[in-house]
Amino acid sequence: MNIMISNTSDEPIYLQIVNQIKEQIVQGELEESQLLPSIRNLAKELKISVITTKRAYDELENEGFIVTVAGKGSYVAAMNKEMFRETKVKMIEEKMTEAIATAKLVGVTLEELQDMLKIIYEG
């Protein structure tokens, strides 16, 4: 597991941890039922407060990415990849709907939109 904390970022530290762990779970770098470091060990290694790592793990648990077994530790939860993908796809749909509404407002055609999407997607 890799985690890098930026102290200058506007993003709160707990959120940086949440997002990086999520990303690694989704990309399969962290595997199902893999044991994560303890809250206290992670705090020590990253030189941040215990409360911050605790908050990150609580958040990951609430979102179903990890499960915590009292006295044993926290593990990567099962099935979360599909779940995560589903929520993301929904988010993309919402944002596309928004973009299309704006496009219609100023008369941008479907073809123009498709071209735009292609250019942006391919970077």
Place this chain on the structure above:
Amino acid sequence: MENILEISNLSKNYKDFSLKGIDIALEKGYIMGFIGPNGSGKSTTIKLMMNLIKKDSGTIKIFGLDNDQNNLAIKERIGFVYDENHFYEELTVKEMKDVISPFYRRWDESVFKQYAKDFELPLNKEIKNLSKGMKMKFSLAIALSHHAELFIMDEPTSGLDPLVRSELLEVLQSLLQDENKSIFFSTHITSDLDKIADFITLIHNGEIILSKTKDELLEEYCLVKGSKKLLSGHRPENLIGLKQNDYGFEALSSSKKEIIKQFGDSVMIEKPTLEDIMVFYTRRGERRVSSY
């Protein structure tokens, strides 16, 4: 959660300074930074906790025990690090350790030896010849060698170089791997706490100004900067430590949300450091300090 330290309504009056009914609570397993400018009451509070001076009123409970009635039992379980040297200057490190260790029933010589080795303590050197950093490390080694559960540190990092300070913070964090241990750490060097502290308590003029988790503090508070004309329609009581100069104003706010609601993007909003929070809360109004 179980509080390892609980101070309620604690008061102590001196002729020119008083501690005005302060409350502090610290849970097991966490580190609390106790910050405030010089003379704000940090050391008085710690001396009261350690029963070195008598309180006027209030209660102090440590490990759930009243510290008046259980003074010795409590001290056995406290590791204490003080900023000033409280050892006999003429003794060597080893001699001094031999004087102190019998006072602790749970003294663990093997633990001390390990720390002496890790910290590279010169056992046969006289204490007066130790550097400031080495004296602190010796003090820390003593505090760590009797299986204490609560560590009380009064300005342990003042006068130390960044390297020794970061070593100390590393030791403190490894102590917290045991969730039954807690650390109460007073300092005016707030950068030591920016990273590792779980809770922050700010004291000023003998009163607790705030006590909450560091994360909440740094997320809820913000620095505001803007042009002076924005202030005309605004009640300045939302702004802490408001200061104006010829070109604008700056202040601290306890609610970033509120500031965004009131000013929108007409002001600059920045994330504060603990030092900002301390300075804005405690500086003396509009008075400017300058040279003459």
